[in-house]
Amino acid sequence: MPTITAFENSPDRGKGQARDVRVRWALEEVGQPHDVRLLSFAAMKQPAHLALHPFGQIPTYEDGDLALFESGAIVLHIAERHEGLLPGDANARARAIAWMFAALSTIEPPIVELTMAMLFERDKSWSAERLPMLQDRVRTRLGELSARISGADWLDGAFSAGDLMMVTVLRRLNTSGLLDEYPAIAAYVARGEARPAFRRAFDAQLAVLTATARS
Secondary structure, eight states: OOEEEEESSOTTTTSSOSTHHHHHHHHHHHTOOOEEEEEOTTGGGSHHHHTTOTTSOSOEEEETTEEEESHHHHHHHHHHHSTTSSOSSHHHHHHHHHHHHHIIIIIHHHHHHHHHHHHHSTTSTTHHHHHHHHHHHHHHHHHHHHHHHTTOSSSSSSOOHHHHHHHHHHGGGTTTSOGGGOHHHHHHHHHHHHSHHHHHHHHHHHHHHHHHHHO
C-alpha cells in the first residue's frame, strides 16, 4: 500500500490547497487505499525526508522500492497504474496528460505569484501598483481557459487527471474574487469539488488540521 507525506499542520488552515490534496484526490478517484505520514516543517528539512524530496517539500509517494516527489509526477503515476483518470484511447490519453502539464506550467505560475503577493506583499510600498498587473496576468489565462471550457463539463470529454490537476490549481483563486468574473470556470471548479473522491480527500486533510488544533 503506498504511503504519501503531508503537512502535520497545514499552512492553508483547512482550505484544501496544499498539494497533497491532489495526490489524495487521485488515490480516492481510483479507489487505492494508502497511508499518510505527517511531517512537521522541521522534519521536512531533515536528511530522511530530503532523501525522498530534494527540495524538502510535500507530497512524496512511496510504494515498494519506488519513491516519487512532485504532485504532478505522482498523480500521473497513479493515473497510469489505475483505471479512471486517463482515457483508454491513445490520443485522448495524450491530450489528458497535456492538460496536466498545462495546469502546472501555464495556469499555476501566475496564480501562485498572485496569491503569494496577496499574502505576503500587501504591506509593501509598491504592492498597489504590482497587484493589478498580477491580476491581469491571471485574467488573461482565465479568459483563454474559459473559452475552452464554456459549454463543456470537462476539458476533453470525460473527467481525467487533467481536470483533477486543473481544478486544484484553480481552487487557489477561491478567495480572490477572480473566479466570479468567469462563470464557466467557477462552475467547472464547483463540479470538481462536488466529486465524492474530492470530498473524501478534502475531508481527510481537514481532519488532520482539526486533530492538530485539539491536541
